[in-house]
Amino acid sequence: MVTGFSPVADPGRPLRVVQVGAGAMGLAWLRTLTADPGVELVGVADLDVDRARAAVRSVDGCAAEVAASLGELLAATAPDAVVNVTVPAAHGAVTMEALFAGVPVLCEKPAAPTLAEALAQAAASEATGRLLMISQSRRYFAALAAYRARIARLGPPGLLTTGFFRGPRFGGFREEMAQPLLVDMAIHAFDAARYLLGSEPVSVVCESWNPAWSWYRGDASATATFLFERDARYVFTGSWCADGQETSWNGEWRAVAAGGTATWDGERRVASSAEGAADVPPGAHEQIAGALLEFTGALRTGVTPSGSIHDNVGSLAMVAAAVRSAESGGARVTIGALLDQAYEEALGLPVREEVRAALASWDDPATALATARKR
Numbered sequence: 001m002v003t004g005f006s007p008v009a010d011p012g013r014p015l016r017v018v019q020v021g022a023g024a025m026g027l028a029w030l031r032t033l034t035a036d037p038g039v040e041l042v043g044v045a046d047l048d049v050d051r052a053r054a055a056v057r058s059v060d061g062c063a064a065e066v067a068a069s070l071g072e073l074l075a076a077t078a079p080d081a082v083v084n085v086t087v088p089a090a091h092g093a094v095t096m097e098a099l100f101a102g103v104p105v106l107c108e109k110p111a112a113p114t115l116a117e118a119l120a121q122a123a124a125s126e127a128t129g130r131l132l133m134i135s136q137s138r139r140y141f142a143a144l145a146a147y148r149a150r151i152a153r154l155g156p157p158g159l160l161t162t163g164f165f166r167g168p169r170f171g172g173f174r175e176e177m178a179q180p181l182l183v184d185m186a187i188h189a190f191d192a193a194r195y196l197l198g199s200e201p202v203s204v205v206c207e208s209w210n211p212a213w214s215w216y217r218g219d220a221s222a223t224a225t226f227l228f229e230r231d232a233r234y235v236f237t238g239s240w241c242a243d244g245q246e247t248s249w250n251g252e253w254r255a256v257a258a259g260g261t262a263t264w265d266g267e268r269r270v271a272s273s274a275e276g277a278a279d280v281p282p283g284a285h286e287q288i289a290g291a292l293l294e295f296t297g298a299l300r301t302g303v304t305p306s307g308s309i310h311d312n313v314g315s316l317a318m319v320a321a322a323v324r325s326a327e328s329g330g331a332r333v334t335i336g337a338l339l340d341q342a343y344e345e346a347l348g349l350p351v352r353e354e355v356r357a358a359l360a361s362w363d364d365p366a367t368a369l370a371t372a373r374k375r
């Protein structure tokens, strides 16, 4: 199994980047890529080429070429990297095309609609020797890093909780999804829980429901209790139809350990019984700018980023396990068993022979992912 990846040949010059997808999040990426002196945005592709053109025109100083597909821009611009901001259903095809053209990829979350497809992407990264990183943007807050350090000084937590309560009116696809909160939002909190605990989830019991006043078709509320390694529990309770007294978009957090308790309000304030309260100033590179910095740094140094596909699958697995538990009426779902099942599904996907061979070289998915993961 290949776990390393090739850094770019000339790390000193700005990285030539093509962005695919110019929708709502695409605009945020366009601004972030254009503002980064370490990057030269050379192309923007969108199936709706007028949307790509309008997006490029809307950002001062952006002179990127525009096309309807990644393929056209790969040939025309010879990029060092691709940023994939398409809809989740298109992530796999765009990412595979870039990787097999020899180009590393930074892809928006979620890596893929299913765990099996995400495993195939991890195998494609191995088969091509090219980095695939997932931008899980809520990992990049200075306050989250400070909170992690405080927790570490209290000793391993036995309990970590997130309360997430907001009432956004998105309209569109989120209001039609079966599990809007768990699938579209909770992955951020689940990913942060793995980061804060520094360990992996073992199993989950989850209940989801839709309150009578909800404006969503699917379940806008959920409570999930995860068992983590070292006997820690992580409890997520959230609602997307909770008007008033809203929490931060990061949720509010509490960790309980032998050395005391630490809290984070999801914004700037961290507090602990050992060290009191403090407001953490914003970092220079937060959210997608933080993901971009880690990605470009990895391409220059060859150091595996924390958001590599092999690591991020752990957060996607938490979502898949919580949904499986909720849909089976609250049965305990074991993450290892879910990964094994996804691995069998991945072997049956219509993928390139190189991807199937890389998958087949794994002893088992949990070990393959853990071996490649950065800690």
Ligand SMILES: NC(=O)c1ccc[n+]([C@@H]2O[C@H](COP(=O)([O-])OP(=O)(O)OC[C@H]3O[C@@H](n4cnc5c(N)ncnc54)[C@H](O)[C@@H]3O)[C@@H](O)[C@H]2O)c1
Binding pocket: 020, 021, 022, 023, 024, 025, 026, 045, 046, 047, 048, 051, 068, 069, 070, 085, 086, 087, 088, 090, 094, 108, 109, 110, 135, 136, 137, 138
């Ligand atoms: N990190 C965050 O906080 C955050 C927030 C919002 C969205 N997102 C993620 O960003 C991604 C994009 O979301 P969005 O809200 O911008 O969606 P969107 O629907 O507004 O835009 C997606 C764009 O991708 C284009 N597209 C689809 N398939 C394509 C393909 N094969 N080739 C080229 N273009 C293609 C579409 O034409 C569309 O313009 C999603 O994965 C979403 O989950 C992340």
